[in-house]
Amino acid sequence: IVDNYETRRTLAIATAIQAALAVGLAFSGELPMILMLTFLLGTASAVENPSIYTLVPRVVGDEHATEGNAYLEGARYTGMIAGPVLAGSLAAGVGTEVALLVDAATFIVIAVAALLLRVRRAVPEESRLEEGAARQGFRVIRGARVLVVAFTVIGAVILFAAMDNVAEVF
Numbered sequence: 001i002v003d004n005y006e007t008r009r010t011l012a013i014a015t016a017i018q019a020a021l022a023v024g025l026a027f028s029g030e031l032p033m034i035l036m037l038t039f040l041l042g043t044a045s046a047v048e049n050p051s052i053y054t055l056v057p058r059v060v061g062d063e064h065a066t067e068g069n070a071y072l073e074g075a076r077y078t079g080m081i082a083g084p085v086l087a088g089s090l091a092a093g094v095g096t097e098v099a100l101l102v103d104a105a106t107f108i109v110i111a112v113a114a115l116l117l118r119v120r121r122a123v124p125e126e127s128r129l130e131e132g133a134a135r136q137g138f139r140v141i142r143g144a145r146v147l148v149v150a151f152t153v154i155g156a157v158i159l160f161a162a163m164d165n166v167a168e169v170f
Helices: 007-026 031-060 061-092 096-116 133-143 145-169
Strands: none
Touching: 007 031, 007 145, 031 061, 031 096, 061 096, 133 145
16 A cells, blocks of 8 residues: 555555544444454554655655654654553543543544645655556465465464453453
């Protein structure tokens, strides 16, 4: 997606979707719905992250890309440390719904910031994926037993690690 569409708009759309999903999570109480919304939130994150990393050199300039990425990573890791503490405090103090609505607001802030960026990353025609390229990639994976096993095991590890990380809080 990031390779085929203008990145600033892609980031804004992905984070707006994440905001909507966080609002949905705030008001859903059924486990299947929570699991589906959480899965979709992670899927949108798979578009958001490469969009941000692709825009950094455009925002700070190629000569400052290393420094820009360092600041981005510093902010990300600070968020990974402080985020659960703040979310847990909010959830304990005013409720899970409010914590998720605050989370939704942070996604809105990122979407608006993306739209306010003056830089654009248009997709060069030669970098666009050909029609059916993704299907061809999946055929390659399905055709190699080692890759099928590797993707299955890695997917299961990520799934259960993510579930364990969330369950551990409770």
